[in-house]
Amino acid sequence: MKLETMYQEIILDHYRNPHGHGLRDPFDAEVHHVNPTCGDEVTLRVHLDGSGPDAKVVDVSYDAMGCSISQAATSVLNDLVVGRTVGESFDVLAEYQKMVQGRGKVEPDEDVLDDAVAFAGVAAYPARVKCALLGWFAFKDAVAQADDNAPELEEHQ
Amino acid sequence: MTALAPVTGATLDVEKIRADFPILSRTVRDGKPLIYLDSGATSQRPRQVLDAERTFLETSNAAVHRGAHALSEEATDAYESARSRIAAFIGADPGIETSEIVFTKNATEALNLVAYSMSNATFSDDPAAQRFRVGPGDEVVVTEMEHHANLVPWQEFCRRTGATLRWFSVTSDGRLDLDSAEARSVINERTKVVAFTHQSNVLGTVNPVGTLVERAKAVGAYTVLDACQSVPHAPVDVRALDVDFAAFSGHKMLGPSGIGVLYGRRALLEALPPFLTGGSMIELVRMEGSTYAAPPARFEAGVPMTSQAVGLGAAVDYLSEIGMENVHAHENVLTAAALEGLQAIDGVTIIGPRTTEARGGAVSFEIDGVHPHDASQVLDDSGIAVRVGHHCAWPLHRAFGVQSSIRASFHVYNTLDEVAALLDGVRRVQDFFARDGVVL
Numbered sequence A: 001m002k003l004e005t006m007y008q009e010i011i012l013d014h015y016r017n018p019h020g021h022g023l024r025d026p027f028d029a030e031v032h033h034v035n036p037t038c039g040d041e042v043t044l045r046v047h048l049d050g051s052g053p054d055a056k057v058v059d060v061s062y063d064a065m066g067c068s069i070s071q072a073a074t075s076v077l078n079d080l081v082v083g084r085t086v087g088e089s090f091d092v093l094a095e096y097q098k099m100v101q102g103r104g105k106v107e108p109d110e111d112v113l114d115d116a117v118a119f120a121g122v123a124a125y126p127a128r129v130k131c132a133l134l135g136w137f138a139f140k141d142a143v144a145q146a147d148d149n150a151p152e153l154e155e156h157q
Numbered sequence B: 001m002t003a004l005a006p007v008t009g010a011t012l013d014v015e016k017i018r019a020d021f022p023i024l025s026r027t028v029r030d031g032k033p034l035i036y037l038d039s040g041a042t043s044q045r046p047r048q049v050l051d052a053e054r055t056f057l058e059t060s061n062a063a064v065h066r067g068a069h070a071l072s073e074e075a076t077d078a079y080e081s082a083r084s085r086i087a088a089f090i091g092a093d094p095g096i097e098t099s100e101i102v103f104t105k106n107a108t109e110a111l112n113l114v115a116y117s118m119s120n121a122t123f124s125d126d127p128a129a130q131r132f133r134v135g136p137g138d139e140v141v142v143t144e145m146e147h148h149a150n151l152v153p154w155q156e157f158c159r160r161t162g163a164t165l166r167w168f169s170v171t172s173d174g175r176l177d178l179d180s181a182e183a184r185s186v187i188n189e190r191t192k193v194v195a196f197t198h199q200s201n202v203l204g205t206v207n208p209v210g211t212l213v214e215r216a217k218a219v220g221a222y223t224v225l226d227a228c229q230s231v232p233h234a235p236v237d238v239r240a241l242d243v244d245f246a247a248f249s250g251h252k253m254l255g256p257s258g259i260g261v262l263y264g265r266r267a268l269l270e271a272l273p274p275f276l277t278g279g280s281m282i283e284l285v286r287m288e289g290s291t292y293a294a295p296p297a298r299f300e301a302g303v304p305m306t307s308q309a310v311g312l313g314a315a316v317d318y319l320s321e322i323g324m325e326n327v328h329a330h331e332n333v334l335t336a337a338a339l340e341g342l343q344a345i346d347g348v349t350i351i352g353p354r355t356t357e358a359r360g361g362a363v364s365f366e367i368d369g370v371h372p373h374d375a376s377q378v379l380d381d382s383g384i385a386v387r388v389g390h391h392c393a394w395p396l397h398r399a400f401g402v403q404s405s406i407r408a409s410f411h412v413y414n415t416l417d418e419v420a421a422l423l424d425g426v427r428r429v430q431d432f433f434a435r436d437g438v439v440l
């Protein structure tokens, strides 16, 4: 059934026990993103070491109010980008965005996406794509604010 | 409609009505019958409305009030006839020359028209327009339960004019607080405009129009009624309500989208400066300046929507044939069943009045531990269409301490079986998210 395809157990697990939740110091930038159609909100901080694509993501901390999809997506974000470089993180984001916006026609690259592949089912429900992207776009924005030399993210529409 | 008592016993042949709405027989999500409980956002259209639009477009389509050829005359007649029937439907003057009905794109545009036209009075050299002048020291009153469409235009109006925005707050049971010490002074001698909703699109609350109009009149303030959720669902007579302006949208009353209505007392429309300017709204144009047509043309710049007006005319014919008393009585039965059924489910909280007293058929609620977005996804999987989010009433949700809610809303084509399906759906939501015995 389609519904279970979207609400994978792994998503519900992240929702129940979000990873890296809470706002922490130190941080280089803090952003606040809102989904104006439903009122979901996330406040997100990044802490980087270095500059440009090779900068390391030392921490992503966040405080979020929202549905299971948006909460779980932010939790998975934390898992996937902390400890990586900004360049690698943006590669994951690009692949993730391509998948969730792909209307189910994009074959996700599991090697790049790891746990985030669980969000493939979201692509069947266009109204939920924004939920899946809320935290990730906040991350992209926070990196851009933290570092003038942050790489541009490839746009997939 | 403020004092209609709860009615028991449905009076309509709903199956016959449903047969007029082609969309209601479709299935969604792998073959599940559509259960459409989102008429508060937009209603569905009967064949009679669709046919009226198609017939108009196939036989009489032309730009109205322009040109003197046969089609142009027929189109103009169809357009003006719709205006006249819509006027009669809400108790306004049905006369062509004396019309109090202005066509707009939707209610949002109608409310902006009032706000912008009033603030344009500040720049008008027409002595008649001076009665609308508002400036620093003056006040505009709204309520905390307004749809953004009747809130943001007044915030902007205050920013332009220097006036101060004040508001009535909402009590925990979903009524306007009109009687506390603070509420008593909200409308005062500085008040110039009182803009409020007839029926809340979230709470279902029907506001006491009479009380508010009386207080506004006592201080000489204009009243602006957001009738978006009342005109589609119950008999509304703007003259009996004694408001100065009222706004509603075609798409919520079985009519087309792309058309809304502003009602204004004739004398006020005659004094009000225009909002949008250009073709069709002028009397005389010279390079140095222009003068403007009488209302309603003054407020209908450019070639207007025509098939939509014709469609809305057909919608009010359709509703009149059923009878708005009957529409209201039917929705009352559905609302009562929904309120009772939802309150009987553990972990469900209604946002708004819990009985049908002075209340219409928008039923908003929360399910403990389940985000509304997730709840609606499970309902949708059962074919049930509800609205989730803040329903364009963010301050109201904030007042209730919630981020968003689930709203079921009804129209004349909904049935008690569909209410029962909603209740089953809510239980399924609870089961789904309580998997593994863990309530999220």
Ligand SMILES: Cc1ncc(COP(=O)(O)O)c(C=O)c1O
Residues within 6 Å of the ligand: B040, B041, B106, B107, B108, B109, B147, B149, B150, B197, B199, B200, B201, B226, B228, B229, B249, B260, B392
């Ligand atoms: C109470 C109320 N006011 C105003 C509006 C705005 O209507 P529209 O979006 O058709 O302009 C709506 C509907 O969304 C409403 O429910």
